[in-house]
Amino acid sequence: MNINSSQSSKTEVSRDDLYDQVWSTPMSRLAERYDVSGSYLARVCEALNVPRPPVGYWQKKEVGKAQPQPELPPAQPGDQIVWSKNKPIARSAGAVRQRQPNRKAAKGRDGRHPILLGVEKHFLKTRKIEEEEFLRPYKTLLPDIITSELCLEHAIKTADKVYRALEKTGHRVLFAAPDQKKLRRVAIEEREKPVGDRKYGRYSMGSIWSPHRPTVTYVGDVPFGLTITEMTERSTMRYVGGKFVREDSARVKGLRSRQLANTWTTEQDLPCGRLKLTAYSPIQGVEWEESWQETTKVTLGSMVDAIVRKLSSSKSRVSDLMNRAREEAAQRQRDWEESQECWRRDEDRRRIEQARSESQKQLSKIMEEWKLALSTELFFREAEKRIDGIDDDRRHILEERLKNARSMLGSLDPLDFLETWHAPHEIYVPKYSDE
Template identity: 50%
Template sequence: MEPDATPSAPFGIARDELYERVWAAPINHLAEELGVTHYHLARVCEALNVPRPPAGYWQKKAVGKEEPRPALPAALPGDQVRWNRDKPLAVPRPKHVHRRVERKAAARPHRPMRHPMLMGVEESFRKSRSDEKNEFLRPYKYLLPDIAASSNHLAVALDLANEIYNALDLEGHRVMFSPADQKMRRIHVTEQEVPRKDRKYGRYHTGSIWSPRRPTVTYVGSIPVGLILTEMTERVTMRYLDGSYVREDSKLVRTAKPWQLVHSWTSEQDLPCGRFRLIAYSPLANVNWSVSWQDTQAADLKSLVPSIVARIQSSEAELRALILAEEKAAARRRKEWAEAEERYRRQEDRRAVEQAQADSRRQLAEIMEKWAAATAVERFFMEAERRLEQVHDERRADILARLALARAMLGEQDPLTFLSDWLAPEERYQPKYPQP
């Protein structure tokens, strides 16, 4: 566990400030000053894309032979620009991999370079909670590209995502996980190829489809656009045969013997169909914008990639207008909420004043009752003592003793002590607002 932040950086450090401090002192000394390990500080520098002094820099600087420090790279949209202890670090930018060009590369079939977001993810997708052929993969890992596919069509999904991601990157719209220090949401996606009122996916028709912990986004200018690639489902008639459900149009059912069909029955299910839908949407809260494309008989999704990129590029002005409208609506909601809070505080203040007045009146009524009771007791003893002055026989000593016992039993009851314990309304509660 890291120690508390020092007074010099109570809430974190801005990217440009971290750059200056990393090049002003060795990383071990700076890490100790900030209360973290130098390994963690190195991770922070990678996440914020802050260059660090190379090995031997400080020894060379001591003898005046250090190399000039590199400039701080410009921050791109979506980059983390501040390190806060209470927020997770961003995933470092992927480093460019230079591939060696072989002499006879042209003779080989051309395969597009794998997008950094998709390198090595197939194995993670296949480490799934269920690997049923009639279900979507549900990987254990949650920091993966936003792709939902069945096991049989995962390779197709990754190739399709690679085409889309690379096409966006070529146009300057890098694809990445949503920044860890920003709140972005993922919209609900309907996986049915043909929208229906009912849903029959999974066992008991309540199956859930995997979704990542953080959205996959691309940036149009400075505006994030979420990307979801999902395999669609189609409504299929299934027959229960030999202990499992199989498609009604499968070879197993067509070749089944009549006696095998006697105790079988059919049911409808929504199964992955191998066709895909891409959804582009706004991951910003309360900004409702989305557009989708899907495989059809007229055109497959891969052939639509150029038009997809063009549509996403052209959405900047539309999204900016929606974001501006939402910012105005959010400001209006904040103002209405503040006004409602102020009304509530005034009502609570007025209620507390009224409660204090009621409590003071009730306590005063109780004091008056006690006062009356104490006065009656005092009158009783005074009247008894007055009458006792007229008694001169042997009863006088006995009555005096009994009066003393009675006074001792009741104790001293001074009505003024009751009044000194009374609290006025202003002593109970001080109003925060002027009262009418």
């Protein structure tokens, strides 16, 4: 596969093609071809799980001492398999790759799951929010964790426990790869008790942050989306000193009667400090969802084993739903293609009739023009006959006029008229031979 720099930004490269290229062309030259740095291309290889030649490989190859070329490992479920310059690359899961059941779950240097390393600072770098609202970080490639600042540490620890338990069972946890557009995040119900209208945020119109790509775990080849969200509870809020504060807060309780005179109350849904884990199918058309909620007495951490068992036992059910969704999608595609084919045939018939009508109108117009030309010729012939019977002076003038008039008249040959006519098939060529 030969790529020049003008095409590199538009060309998609599969991991098989990339593997062939990095073992046939030195990385520095290949990086120039794609107009990227060598270090970036190395990251692309890592993201697509493509082995690349070690340092000194090409020099050793010239003298016949290079190590044998390793085979391309099979892609794991969830791996990115296509890359192009104008698209992002998957975040490397490092030690998470090729995880086998019953092996120790991947850990970072601080003991956390790799996708949770250093995420606090990104969550805390947030857009402006009202007091007690959910964090809205600027960074969008983060684990699917929805939380307030007060609950952030608890949410991350819980996510780590869930992720590592899944990894220990052989279920990879990672961000959906950027080339897997079919994986989508579903809408998550954040209310602990969904009653009545949602009233999150000031004026009940607050938006809740969500990541750019879902966090997924793979049970075999079946993906499950994972969202950990701090739930909200309905709270009475009092407007005091230019902002809303909880009615049961120490600040409100400390106000005197005269200080409450010019205040008023409303209701809002505020983060309550308790978490909910929602597992769902990220495949379009597959309706499957399970959730586990903390209570004042039970934490998500104590439910981890049940969560893992449920996801493992749901693989067959969700796989069946995925197959059904694929069949339904294929049927919808066939129905759409059939409807498009019917529309094209109808349009073809309409264009044929339109061409026939235009051709008939043109032919009628040509015949009328020929008839008019004939009548004009008869007029000229009659005029020529009568010119012979008049005096010379007047005849000379009329002969000159008749000559000029004849020069303005075109051909009277019906074949010349016929040559200007367009037959129906010349106006429109039918697309279907059976029409």
